[in-house]
Amino acid sequence: MRRQSMHVHVSSFDVTTTETSRVTAAHAPAEPVNQSWTPRLWGILAVLCAVLFLDALDVSMVGVALPSIGTELDMGTTSLQWIVNGYVLGYGGLLLLGGRTADLLGRRRVFLIALGVFAAASLVGGLVDNGTLLIITRFVKGLAAAFTAPTALSILTTTFHGPARIRALSVFSIFGASGYSSGLILGGLLTSAGWRWTFLTPVPLALAALVVGLLLIPKDRKAEEGGHDIIGAVTLTAGMLLAVYTVVSAPDRGWTDPLTLLSVVVAVALLAGFVFAETKVRHPLVRLGILRVATIVRANLSIIALFGSYLSFQFMMTLYLQDVLHWSPLRMAMALLPVGLIVAAVSPFMGNLIGRFGTPKLITSSMVSLSLGYGWFLLTAGDHPDYLTTIFPTMILLGGGFGFGFSSIMAQATDGIEDSEQGLASGLVQTSGQVGAALVLAVVTALVATDGTGDGGGFAPFHPGVNLVTAVGLVGLALNVVPLLTRRRQGAHA
Numbered sequence: 001m002r003r004q005s006m007h008v009h010v011s012s013f014d015v016t017t018t019e020t021s022r023v024t025a026a027h028a029p030a031e032p033v034n035q036s037w038t039p040r041l042w043g044i045l046a047v048l049c050a051v052l053f054l055d056a057l058d059v060s061m062v063g064v065a066l067p068s069i070g071t072e073l074d075m076g077t078t079s080l081q082w083i084v085n086g087y088v089l090g091y092g093g094l095l096l097l098g099g100r101t102a103d104l105l106g107r108r109r110v111f112l113i114a115l116g117v118f119a120a121a122s123l124v125g126g127l128v129d130n131g132t133l134l135i136i137t138r139f140v141k142g143l144a145a146a147f148t149a150p151t152a153l154s155i156l157t158t159t160f161h162g163p164a165r166i167r168a169l170s171v172f173s174i175f176g177a178s179g180y181s182s183g184l185i186l187g188g189l190l191t192s193a194g195w196r197w198t199f200l201t202p203v204p205l206a207l208a209a210l211v212v213g214l215l216l217i218p219k220d221r222k223a224e225e226g227g228h229d230i231i232g233a234v235t236l237t238a239g240m241l242l243a244v245y246t247v248v249s250a251p252d253r254g255w256t257d258p259l260t261l262l263s264v265v266v267a268v269a270l271l272a273g274f275v276f277a278e279t280k281v282r283h284p285l286v287r288l289g290i291l292r293v294a295t296i297v298r299a300n301l302s303i304i305a306l307f308g309s310y311l312s313f314q315f316m317m318t319l320y321l322q323d324v325l326h327w328s329p330l331r332m333a334m335a336l337l338p339v340g341l342i343v344a345a346v347s348p349f350m351g352n353l354i355g356r357f358g359t360p361k362l363i364t365s366s367m368v369s370l371s372l373g374y375g376w377f378l379l380t381a382g383d384h385p386d387y388l389t390t391i392f393p394t395m396i397l398l399g400g401g402f403g404f405g406f407s408s409i410m411a412q413a414t415d416g417i418e419d420s421e422q423g424l425a426s427g428l429v430q431t432s433g434q435v436g437a438a439l440v441l442a443v444v445t446a447l448v449a450t451d452g453t454g455d456g457g458g459f460a461p462f463h464p465g466v467n468l469v470t471a472v473g474l475v476g477l478a479l480n481v482v483p484l485l486t487r488r489r490q491g492a493h494a
Contacts, residue, residue: 037164040216044159045168047213048152051115052172053179054202054209055145058122059087060183062138063318064329065195072195075131085248085438086135090142091149092434093241097233099150099427100285107155108217112210114147119206126199137199149430154422155217157414173347173407184337188330231277232285239270240431247438251445286424290417295359298479299413300429302363304436305476306405309370309469310339310398311437312444316462317391319448324458335391342399343406350407359412360484366405367477373397374470381466383458444468 062083070080102110118141125137160168190197246263253260278284291297314336321332353362377385377394385391413429414422444465 041159041164043212043216045156045171047209047216048156049172049175050205050209051111051148051152053175053182054118054205055149056176056179057183057186058141058198058202060179061187061190061198061201062087064184064187064333065191065198067322067329068191068195069134073129073131073134079131079135082135083138086138087142087145088248088434088438089241089244090139090144091146092142092244092431092438094143094146094237095150095431095434096240096286096424096427097237098147099154099430100424101147102151102154103421103424106220107151107158108213108220110147111151111155111217112213114144114151115206115210115213118144118148119203119210122199122203122206126196126203146427150426153410153414153426157422157426158220159218167351169407170348170351173350174344176343176347176406178340178344184333184340185330188328188333191329232274232281235270235274235277236285239267239274240435242267242270244435244438247435247442251442255446287421290421290425290428293416294483295412295415296417296425296428298483299359299363299409300432301479302367302405302476303409303413303429303433304440305367305472305479306370306402306409307433307437308440309374309472309476310402312441312465312472313374313398313469314339315441315444316448316465320459320462335387336395338392338395339399339402342396343403346400346403347407350404353404354408354411359408359415360480360487362404362408363412364477364480364484366401366403366408367473367480368401369397369404370401370473371470371477373401374466374473378463378466378470381459381463383460385459440469440472 066080066083069075069083075083098110098114121137121140121144125134125141128134128137156168156172157165186201187198190201242263246260246267250257250260275288278286278288317336318332321327321335322329327335350362373394373396376397377390380390410426410429414425417425447464447468448462
């Protein structure tokens, strides 16, 4: 069975406040700061948007090209899945370290170096004739994205202020959604000409962004303190890499396999050692106090529910449409396209919506839309779901869930965080999303593989997986509804 996992990166929305106002920052309006839009600011935003666009474009294009890659390089299902999971391993395993490294060593330096690595890995990936080398290039690209993604967010949130930041983040979000949507369609078109073009196309765009970024992004200072936590860096990197590797490889090896169990034990031990080290060193790599803020913790749990449920559902739809119904990659991409289009349409208004309603209400609305989408599918699908009456309405509801959820969750996850820790907060929420999505997808994959799929055209074998993603969406809804109702009740009593 072919596996695909698609990742979409969107912007954060940040309001910088003092340490004492962190808990209430999500509900306080941003203090307006007049900032003129100079040509240099537009250029910096263009570079950041281009990198986000490329990241989303690359992942969705490669997902569509997997069957052609397997045929030409004679890669079986087990090895073919690592073209996707190799990227997940590098990206999810190093995101948290990538965000904090940018805070400590300088955002400009880390961003440009990682972007150069991304371009080089894309070029090599388009030229290799060996499956193992191709997987290695995907791991390297995931590693590079683990540094560019949180660093781009932190550059944006520290460069733009007040209303200008709202506007910049709205534009940033549009490019994330359009990159994902464009990747689905371009992947179908480029794969027809040859799968290598899905790797080579991003190279000139990445190099152009690198040159412009080198000229326009201002130099920033390294942190005066911190960066000396070698034990924390080693245990965090090793623990996260092993944890993500265990999650993405367990469905093939088996969750009760001795090697899987050993990997779980070692990963937990390494991460526990990291937590212990952070409480003892003078300048910790990660300030654990950031996890004491309830709104930030809720945002990280919400991104797990959002990514985990939707990406797993999309995985099942991809298998159903291509492997069961034998749709072409382009036709499949068009079927899933409404989600990306809705996200792109909603993103320009998210800044004003966040300012007017606040992130808790918007995240709750997102979870309601997601849960309704999965519920509608379960209610109407049967054995042979019709596109117009079942799949299309589901995609509309899921698009609404993503449109309201992405920016709002990122806003809440970075709200009230000082500039010196923006990379850390961005890396933390993106790590939660990627690792959480990988975990839910692994369980869904095991359920679908157990039930099996055939060429009869029925969706029934996928229903256990849909039940799981529905449950994940409902858990995300409960996590946000309960605090919202509690605050309303307390307000009424007051």
